[in-house]
Amino acid sequence: xxxxxxxxxxxxxxxxxxxxxxxxxxxxxxxxxxxxxxxxxxxxxxxxxxxxxxxxxxxxxxxxxxxxxxxxxxxxxxxxxxxxxxxxxxxxxxxxxxxxxxxxxxxxxxxxxxxxxxxxxxxxxxxxxxxxxxxxxxxxxxxxxxxxxxxxxxxxxxxxxxxxx
Numbered sequence: 135x136x137x138x139x140x141x142x143x144x145x146x147x148x149x150x151x152x153x154x155x156x157x158x159x160x161x162x163x164x165x166x167x168x169x170x171x172x173x174x175x176x177x178x179x180x181x182x183x184x185x186x187x188x189x190x191x192x193x194x195x196x197x198x199x200x201x202x203x204x205x206x207x208x209x210x211x212x213x214x215x216x217x218x219x220x221x222x223x224x225x226x227x228x229x230x231x232x233x234x235x236x237x238x239x240x241x242x243x244x245x246x247x248x249x250x251x252x253x254x255x256x257x258x259x260x261x262x263x264x265x266x267x268x269x270x271x272x273x274x275x276x277x278x279x280x281x282x283x284x285x286x287x288x289x290x291x292x293x294x295x296x297x298x299x
Contacts, residue, residue: 173288178226179227179229180225182228183203185232186241187234187235195269206281227244227245230243230244238262239257239258242280
C-alpha cells in the first residue's frame with residue numbers, strides 16, 4: 135500500500151507540472167478589451183466643461199464648479215499628446231470632465247464628436263476628509279489620477295507625466 139501511495143503521489147506531481155507551467159505562460163492582460171482606434175489615433179481633442187454638482191463650491195473645495203475642467207485642461211495641455219482645440223467640430227475626441235458630489239468623485243467621459251458615442255470613461259474618487267486644504271489636495275490628486283488614467287489607456291507601457299496642476 136505504501137508503494138502504491140508513493141507512486142500515486144509521484145504520478146500526480148508529474149502530471150501537475152505541465153498544468154502549472156501552462157498557467158504561468160498565459161499573458162497577464164489576455165482579457166483586456168480593445169481601446170477604440172479613435173482614442174489611439176486621435177490628434178485633436180476638445181475638453182468639455184460639464185456642469186457638475188455646484189453645492190460643494192466654494193464651501194468644501196476652493197474655487198468654483200469649473201475647477202475640475204480648469205485643472206484637467208491644464209494637465210492635458212502639459213502632457214501634450216493631443217492638440218487642444220476650441221471647437222468640438224475640429225476635434226477627433228471630446229473629453230468631458232465633471233465633478234460629482236455623491237462620492238465625491240470626478241468623472242471623465244471620452245466621446246466621438248462625429249457620432250456622440252461614448253468611447254471610454256473613468257471615475258476617480260476624491261479623498262474629501264479633513265480641513266479644506268487637505269480636501270483641495272485630494273481634489274488635485276483625483277485630477278492628476280484621471281490624467282494618468284488617460285495616459286495609461288493611450289500609452290499602456292509608456293511613462294506617464296501627470297503632474298498636479
